Amino acid sequence: MKTSVSGIKTMSKNNYSDKKFLIVDDFESFQKILKRLLLGLNVQNVTTANNGIQAVKLCENNKYDVIFCDFDLGRGPNGLQVLEELRYHNLLKSSAIFIMVTAESGRDAVVGAMEYKPDGYMNKPVSAGELSSRLVKSLQQKDALSAIYFALDNGDYQKAMAKCDEHINATKSRHKNWCLKTKGELLIKLARLPQAQTLYEEVLADRPIFWARLGLAHTLAGLKLDEPALQAYQKAYADNPASLEAFEGAANMLVKLGDPQAAQKLLEQSSKVSSRSVTRQKLLVDICKINGDFEGAAKAGRQVVKLAEHGQHKSADNDLDLADNLTEAALNSSSEERTKELAKEALDTLKKTESKYNEEDVKIQSKLVQSRAHASIDQDTLAQEALNSAEQKMANSALKPNLRTQLELAKSYFQTGHKDKANELLKNLALEHQDNPIVSARLDKLVDEPVTQAGKLAVVKINKDGISMFEKGEFKMAIKNFMQAIQKFPKHLGIRLNIIQSFLYDMKQNGPSTEKVTLCEQHMHVIRNINKDNKQYKRYLSFKTVLNTLDQNLKGDK
């Protein structure tokens, strides 16, 4: 064969004999193929791992120069999660090269990521020439940009940015693009958002480059420009339907814009690759809870526990949250049988959690959730016993219970018929944390009327704004207003009823729709246990009648 392709000869000159290689793949046959190819390039030190957990363990004890990691590793963490784990625990030296090996679709999930990017990709099947070319390319890049990598490793972002600028301002640099991308990320990290926005917009003015799309979306979100950020995220996932960050970003914006239903739908529809991400499942849990869909929250919660089993996301909180959501789902289920199933799963989960994390704190919280799980299936004696046991443990402990435990206690008081104790506890906490808006917000989420001063004022403002929107006939705005509010005060009866009223006004003006009636019914379901003595009860009943009539009319039309 005669060729005039330049550069091939020089590649084989690279000396890999002093470098340590690691191959991670669940298929032994592929490990062998790659190993054979590497030996052909004069590589001498090659280790193999069958799964991600093994790979991380190996990296704890060895410093590898080059890692080839398959994206789809079967059970356990995938390639991206392995990389995340390695970077998170600082198990890779800055000169190390991490190459992701993907079968067709795996690349899409990896390429979109802003954090935890590999240094290169390869598609299966891999040929010797390609392998050598990618290796040389990655090594050259690491070498040329070593000053930037070094500054990044030391957290010296100013210096890294200055070094990036050298390449960006050079008349001709192979690494201009990489440096622009990195500079954008650094500007975001340093919260210099207007500058980041300019950088991304300039890049996008020329070409629809994916990293710039995603970067711009993140920047707009950071600038609290929710609507433009949503649009930017939508463009990003239209380009790359496997981009986790684009979907998560869009879902976050939808929640902020008062449409958590759409956010949940979007996350559930987004591609299957990303369902393996802990952060995505956690986001889904949160959004499901906002929507009062506790079965959905439990479903995503199960994934969180499973996916976080190995790695930095592992925490008893995941397991306890799952049990909590299962209990809420049990309380909200209309079928008696389903309630029993869910409560049983909650109790099983707690049992496992207690043996998995042998810590006093976890045990106390577990007992508290347990009391609510028992209460959900009317096992009042067992519920009280679990509550007593938790209180006993708290009394025995030398330390003051942490905030999470106290909030759990308040919830359990509510559920086991000790409303006074619950309110007392929350009022004390409100006073104690009055200067902390985050804690205050969490307190107000637990109760039907806010306990904090800030919360009380917020509710007054929301209702005032809502009424003025009603008066102007801006019912869609009113819905948005109350939907944003209900995220802060999910147990607030008045706000729930205001949402329903907004929909009813809207339907009066624009005609009824099955979708809107269904949404109203979901909100009605959440507050169905309203007390007859409540001053809102009359309003609740009248809405119920209207909705029933609408529902029957709509069904009659078909």
Add this chain to the structure above:
Amino acid sequence: MKPRDLEMLLASCIHDMKNSISMILNSADQLNEPASSPQQTNEQLANLRYEASRLNNDLMHLLGVYRIKERELPVIIDEHQVHEILQEQFLRNEILLNKSDMEFKLDCDEDELWYFDCELIGGVINNILVNAVRYSKRRIRIKARISNDQLSIEVADDGQGYPENMLHTPDKPQNAINYRTGSTSLGLYFASKVANLHTKGEQKGHITLQNGGDLGGGIFTIYLP
């Protein structure tokens, strides 16, 4: 394209894939014969490589067409070194080219940068290259140029050229299921879709097929704005 046309395209591609599999099995059997000469062995190995690459490309195209239809195919535009991407396609097929005794030339400035999805474009060029190995006599040339603010990548060979009816509508399926054109048609259809997915403002990428040129065979060209 009409759904009926696409169905036919898919059917003929699957027909082609079955052909490839029987060729592979056939080559494997022949390699197993103890009496074969080194030259015969080489030939069989080249066949094996060719059919396996073809099969792999077909599967990629099937998946790609499906994903375009489902709007699931990511198009990740970024800046790339044109020479590097093209060279990699050569490297992917080095053994095949070698065994088929082809003369390969890459004509591209090493510093040329352009904007495209490297995986998609790499796949398109790889497929055309594998095809060219089958249909050319001994010379294949890949040439890349940037002019009028667009990148053109041309794959030319010294074979018989493309059939007349393909020249005008490269992205349309042929009328009947021909022996060994189903996969070519699907490949070209996919190539044209991939080109279309590359946009800049109002401009859209496209492909053309020609015969002739200085090598005298088929010329495939993809234009990317």
